Amino acid sequence: MAKVKYYYDSENLAYRKIITKTRKKIGVVFLFLVASALFGFLSVVFLLNTPYFETPKNRIQARELENLKIRYAILNKKIDQIENVIDQIEDRDNNLYRVYFNASPIALEERKSGYKGANRYKELEGFDNSKLVMYTTKRIDVLQKELAIQSKSLDEILKMAKAKDKLLAAIPAIQPVKNENLKSMVSGFGYRTDPFTKARKMHEGMDFTAKTGTPIFATGDGVVERADNTASGFGNHIVIRHGFGYETLYAHLSKYKCRAGQRIQRGDIIGYVGSTGRSEGPHLHYEVHKNGKVVNPLNFYYGNISAVEYVAIAQLADQENQSFD
Known part of the structure; x- marks a missing residue:
């Protein structure tokens, strides 16, 4: 039963009953309902975004996420195995x-x-x-x-x-001047004394001294790229492109026995020893290039010399003396 409220009428010196209008009652009830609904909505939103309240959908998503992590862990283990192989x-x-x-x-x-x-x-x-x-x-x-x-x-x-057979034929595997025709192997690959300036500088090939006119042999199959005297210091020289990244140079020749564009085989005579260009005397300056970089020719003399001869040449090549060019 609703409480009856009164107010004191000072003019008439009496208590009178407070009568609430129907419209005001409806307004109060409506505000209460709206406030209740808003409070309930905010409470649901708050609960849904806290770890203390999970919906069935959230539980399913959580299980899927854990399952995904396990699958990624298994995948990374398989990647480890593949990387090892x-x-x-x-x-x-x-x-x-x-x-x-x-x-x-x-x-x-x-x-x-x-x-x-x-x-x-x-x-x-x-x-x-x-x-x-x-x-x-x-x-x-x-x-x-x-x-x-x-x-x-x-x-x-x-x-x-x-193309193994072609590769083996292309490798510059023999000495460009026969041992019986050599006076000596004057200078090897590495830092040597320049005969003109007396300064120590890199000697990018090997110098073989021999009589003028001594035959020079192609050290591997290939195509003559140039046979001229246009390169500074080399005098009459020949460049052979062997393929597979190999290229050889023969400098200071007295004359040629090949021409640019000619295909030659290992052991063919391509020219003769001389002393043209920047040279101190009759000799052959011989270089080997692999993939555009100069390499020690000594690493390739296995096609026509014995082990004893190789050791002797290696010892001479290691001496840091004066080059002939």
């Missing part, structure tokens, strides 16, 4: 296959570089497990790059294997 293949590729065919090894930085670009994984940012997803995605990308490089390398090895 690829590392073994790459090691054999660099240290066995490519060494056998005299091919330059592929640098580790190139194999493991992955894909460049700072924004490549931007679309994966901003999620609950972005770090895990990005980490795994990057590893897969690196594996894809490694496999592409390794596949290309094996294609190169296969080509070289099919």
